[in-house]
Amino acid sequence: xxxxxxxxxxxxIVSGICPRPAETVPxxxxxxxxxxxxxxxxxxxxxxxxxxxxxxxxxxxxxxxGAELKVIGMAAAGHGFRGSPGAGECVRIFTxxxxxxxxxxxxIQEDATVLPGDRIRVGEALPAGRNVRAAGxxxxxxxxxxxxxxxMGMREVALAAALGHGTVPVRTRPRVAILxxxxxxxxxGEIPGPDQIIASNAVGIAAFVAAAGGEAIDLGIxxxxxxxxxxxxxxxxxxxxxxxxxxxxxxxGDHDLVQEALKAAGMELDFWKIAMRxxxxxxxxxxxxxxxLGLPGNxxxxxxxxxLFLGPLLSALLGEPPRxxxxxxxxxxxxxxxxxRQDYVRATLTESPDSLPIVTPYPRQDSSMxxxxxxxxxxxIRPPFAPPASAGTLCRILRLP
Numbered sequence: 001x002x003x004x005x006x007x008x009x010x011x012x013i014v015s016g017i018c019p020r021p022a023e024t025v026p027x028x029x030x031x032x033x034x035x036x037x038x039x040x041x042x043x044x045x046x047x048x049x050x051x052x053x054x055x056x057x058x059x060x061x062x063x064x065x066g067a068e069l070k071v072i073g074m075a076a077a078g079h080g081f082r083g084s085p086g087a088g089e090c091v092r093i094f095t096x097x098x099x100x101x102x103x104x105x106x107x108i109q110e111d112a113t114v115l116p117g118d119r120i121r122v123g124e125a126l127p128a129g130r131n132v133r134a135a136g137x138x139x140x141x142x143x144x145x146x147x148x149x150x151x152m153g154m155r156e157v158a159l160a161a162a163l164g165h166g167t168v169p170v171r172t173r174p175r176v177a178i179l180x181x182x183x184x185x186x187x188x189g190e191i192p193g194p195d196q197i198i199a200s201n202a203v204g205i206a207a208f209v210a211a212a213g214g215e216a217i218d219l220g221i222x223x224x225x226x227x228x229x230x231x232x233x234x235x236x237x238x239x240x241x242x243x244x245x246x247x248x249x250x251x252x253g254d255h256d257l258v259q260e261a262l263k264a265a266g267m268e269l270d271f272w273k274i275a276m277r278x279x280x281x282x283x284x285x286x287x288x289x290x291x292x293l294g295l296p297g298n299x300x301x302x303x304x305x306x307x308l309f310l311g312p313l314l315s316a317l318l319g320e321p322p323r324x325x326x327x328x329x330x331x332x333x334x335x336x337x338x339x340x341r342q343d344y345v346r347a348t349l350t351e352s353p354d355s356l357p358i359v360t361p362y363p364r365q366d367s368s369m370x371x372x373x374x375x376x377x378x379x380x381i382r383p384p385f386a387p388p389a390s391a392g393t394l395c396r397i398l399r400l401p
Contacts, residue, residue, distance in 0.1 A: 003275035006342050010312050012270055013284055013291070019319035020171045020242070027160055030152040033170035034213050034318040039146040042164030044136040049099040051075070053131045056112055056120060057091040057103035060128040071118045075100060090120065099132055106131035139163070149320045151213065174317040176209045176310075177241040177290075178202050179219040179232055181249040181258055182297065187221065200370060201247045201295070201302040208306050211401060212314045217241060224249065229261035237265070237288060242317055244290050245310065246283075248297025258294060259283060267292055275384065276342045278367035279305040298367040304344055304379065307400065326381060329397045331389055332360035338386040349377035349397070359397055376400060 004012075022036035051057065062069060069090040075081040077096035084102035085091055091100050099106065108131060111123035139145055145163060146156055152168070160168055185199040186192045199221055206216035217239065222228045236244055249258035262285065263269065269285040272294075276282075278301035283294030293310055295302045312322065332350070347361040361380055362372050378397040389395065 003273050003280070003341070004271050006274060006276050006308065009271065009274050009282070009284065010309060013293070013309055013313050014316040014322065017313070017316040020174055020317050022169045023172050024167050024169050026167055027157060027165060030160070030168050030170055031154075031157055032210075032213060033152050033168075033173075034320065035146060035148050035150045035152065035156075036169040036171045036319065038144045038148050039160055039163055039165060039168065040144045041139045041141050044140045045138040045162055046133055046135060048080075048135050050133045051093045051095055051097050051099055051106045051131065052133050053106055053108045054094050055106045055108040055110075055131065057081075057085065057093040057099050058105055058107050058122075058126075059085060059087070059090075059103055060105045060126060060130070062088055062090075063105060063107055063122050064125045065122060067122045068115065069120050069122065071120060073100075104128040104132070149318070171213070171318045173213060173215040174209075174243065174314055175215050175217060175239075175241040176205075176243045176245060176314070177217040177219050177236055177239060178205050178209075178245045178247070179236075180221045180247045181224065181229070182221070183224045185221050199247075200299055201297070204299070204303050205245055205247070205295070205306050205310070208303070208310065208401065209314065212311060213318055214243075214314050224257060226257055226261055226264075229257055230265065233261060233265035233287070236290065240288070241290055243310070243313060244287060244292045245306075246292070246294045247302055248295075262287065262292060262294075275340060276308075276344065278344065278365075279308070280341065282309065284309075296367070299370040300346070300367040300373045303370075303373060307379075307398070308344070311401075326396045326398050329357045329359045329378075329380075329395055330355065331380075331391050331393050331395050332358045333391050335361060335380070335382065335389045337388050338382045338384060340384050342384055343380075343382035343386075344398070345380040345382060346372050346376040347378055347380045347397070348375070349399070356394075357397075359395065373400075 071092055072089050073081045074092040075097040076094045080098035081091045081100045105126050105128055113121040180199045180202040184196050186196050209216040222232050246258050249256045267285045267287045272283045274282045279296055281296050282305050285292045295305045345361045347359045350358045359380055378399045381396045
């Protein structure tokens with residue numbers, strides 16, 4: 001089977017995706033969720049002309065320098081003044097309070113001199129509208145301010161509350177089952193034997209899934225035996241997750257049994273092997289309604305492939321339209337020519353206030369070096385057969401989450 005370009009692989013992985021159905025959740029449970037429908041304002045904000053300062057609500061026609069005004073009442077936030085000031089009158093007012101009908105400006109208290117007998121003297125004249133927040137200044141009833149697909153975060157939750165929503169429609173979380181494979185692996189926290197290592201990929205992928213708005217299901221570690229894998233895949237069919245991610249064992253070595261076991265379980269293989277580095281032995285297929293991503297076993301390859309392939313798949317399941325997530329940057333070091341595979345080079349990124357960010361690739365790019373990936377800010381994308389590139393030239397990057 002020929003090596004598949006990255007762009008075609010992504011297209012085939014997300015092809016025919018139906019977004020997850022919607023559910024309504026309380027607003028306080030919505031952080032991290034994707035909106036399934038746009039949210040419109042159920043009310044205007046502010047719903048009335050409101051004072052922007054502490055001072056006195058006045059009629060601007062009366063507020064000339066040196067004028068004396070009689071204070072006839074008080075308005076505070078949540079407790080408006082029900083009357084209306086007439087000629088030569090004003091109302092003591094505090095920030096956020098409704099401006100009384102008939103008043104059209106707020107004289108700040110620093111510009112007013114308090115006189116005996118509930119009177120004030122105006123320091124400086126002020127025009128109509130001064131220190132008044134007009135009704136609907138922020139938004140008006142019916143305005144659509146949060147679009148479908150938006151991830152609910154601090155700002156979004158606060159805005160939804162101000163719009164008048166106590167509950168919001170969000171996509172149900174895509175369910176991603178994650179299976180690590182290999183006799184050499186032990187779970188984090190366990191003490192590995194002399195020939196074993198700690199399984200780091202699965203917890204990293206689970207964190208990626210959670211951050212992307214999905215629900216990770218840990219299937220544990222399967223041994224390098226057909227019976228162990230068959231049992232896990234039978235259980236996976238019962239769970240019916242949206243996605244099954246397998247880690248390692250998808251190649252064709254004597255101990256690489258994942259692809260064979262998945263086919264025996266009924267998987268229809270779509271493709272295997274990508275023209276990229278790291279991550280060449282990536283596999284994709286379907287096990288019933290479940291989409292199967294077989295990621296490489298090397299830690300860096302696995303996590304890079306999660307960003308490139310699992311990320312767009314989760315976005316599609318959450319109803320987000322496809323988009324180009326790459327951006328331009330400036331190379332901070334020379335790079336050699338590339339071969340037939342698209343290369344994703346781990347690099348640090350330095351922001352520049354006057355130009356594009358500057359990226360500096362790490363000199364060693366071994367796919368087992370997880371510490372290098374953890375220190376990286378982005379991936380420099382090197383197309384197939386790219387010629388040598390000098391420091392200072394443009395490149396394309398993909399920021400790491």
